[in-house]
Amino acid sequence: MSLAMFVQHLLNGVTLGSLYALIAIGYTMVYGILRLINFAHSEIFMLGAYFVFWGIVLLHLPWAVAMVVAVIVVGALGVLVDRIAYRPLRDAPRISALISAIGVSFFLQNLAIVVFSAIPREVYRPDWLENAIVVGDIRVLPLTLFVPVLSFLLMMGLVFIVYKTKPGLGMRAISKDIETSYAMGVPVNRVIAITFGIGSALAAASGIMWTLRYPQLQPVMGMIPGFKAFIAAVVGGIGSIQGAVIGGIGLGLIEIMAVAVFPDLAGYRDALAFILLIGILLVKPTGLLGEKLEDKV
């Protein structure tokens, strides 16, 4: 592999990885607080991309405005999902909430099929993202710089919220011990709602950028990236935001590099993440950066 090729694969890997990382953050935050795998997260990701499409087509919004509006709307939708499907189950066995999450996921996906139809749609992409910049022998798509940079900025914003603001303090408190947080006067339900809002907004941002990279809209498009991002969150250590970022970018790099080095493996690309997951769970069940969760007896 020449250096130029390597740099291109590297950029592709980081691009894909930062998309995974943005989704993984939402999974890891919800799991850290509620111990719930939010299956509906992959549908939130899909809806973000669709809302941009409809914002441009139906409301004639400029591209950038449509993106911001879609992110906000989807964030609100995430809060709504929590309110309707998860909050009534806070005291139920954890598996009930998990089944509820699977139900929401299927509901949103099929609702999207009903409302948007299952026909794949082409996505608008601004030209300046596609005109390759040439440096020496290296051809770089601006897209592969745009996505990681924007993702990085979003993650910095998230870190600020989690570590420097009051709701962030609440999130960290709840993830340590939800009962004590109640007792100490943390507005638990509101903080959880904020968590869902932020996580969903990040997933929407990821979905929108995903369609810039792979410009096809489909109601089922969220499933595979969603699962993989969840795996990235588990590999990085679920509950840890840094872990989700490392896991996401790592997974993106591994996928792109594995297929670049062994082209024969292309058909197995989707299985790679699951093999990685099973391997990690066996060696280090708490992931790379995860804290040990003790079974309380």
Place this chain on the structure above:
Amino acid sequence: MDRKTKILLNVAAAAVLSLFLWWAQESFGGYRIQILNLIAINAILALSLNLIYGFTGMFSLGHAGFMAIGAYTCSILILPETQKEMLFILVSPYSWVQAAQAPFFLAVIGGGLVAAFAGLLVGIPLLRLGDDYLGIATLGFAEIIRVLANNIPRLTNGALGFKGIPDYANIWWNFGWFIITLYCIARIINSNLGNVFMAIRDDEAAAKAMGINIFRYKLLSFTIGAFFAGVGGALLASLLTTIDPKMFLFTLTFNVLMIVVTGGLGSLTGSVLASIGITILMEWLRFVESPIFIGSFELKGIPGMRMVVFSLALLFIILFRREGLMGMREFRWDWLFGKFSKRGSANGS
């Protein structure tokens, strides 16, 4: 009521069922027969998932994977050699795939056994994981099986799948296997082994403290469940006569999970009742997805509507009636006769 009467009643119930099936075969059209077949297969799948999840408490989302293994194994064993030659047009199959032949009954058992072996193989590493980790890992297993089916064309014919699988799976085979499954799982649940499974489900730590080798029993339950899931997949392949990797998506597991949750986790009766109800409802709701003609006016069908209805139904059940149709209760002859005698005595007094 003593044991003998109960056995007699069970045999009588089986006889009534077969009389009904015989009548159905004579008087029902092909479509209704097909629904009956699907009921039997869904019941097999739901019972097997209920054993794993409802009775042993292992949240497994790998059912589609076991079904795929059963379906492919059985299909390879029953496809005639000439049909195989026609199917494998892109690559030639392995010689043992080409040569493999077995009668239908053995092929179904073979499908179950290979699925059970796969269950054993993935169970050993995965069953040490906690509940939702186990769910996601078994989901991963099912996904890997699907990717493998896509990528080993010499074994599975890749994305094209198999067509023209002999349709041996008539209502007698399907309901026969349903009875076998129900009998086996009911026997397990009512035995000491079943008590161990339920002890693990209710409190793993306490079961461990009682000296139960948790891992071994979990593995046993998982393997038995995988066997019957494989059987269900095998029957489904022969019933539908075509299979391909796309068929075994997560949606398939979702359907089975929905039946089990609706019926009640930890109730065999519930699983059977929910299989009947949901299968009929699912077929009945097909009309919303296909175009309707009123005279020359055509109403367009709404694809996806069926699953919208079902996912909403699942949400309602989990939010408002978490124990499902039956909770953990079972149908018992005592209960039935108890009702009669109570009513009788009330009338008498």
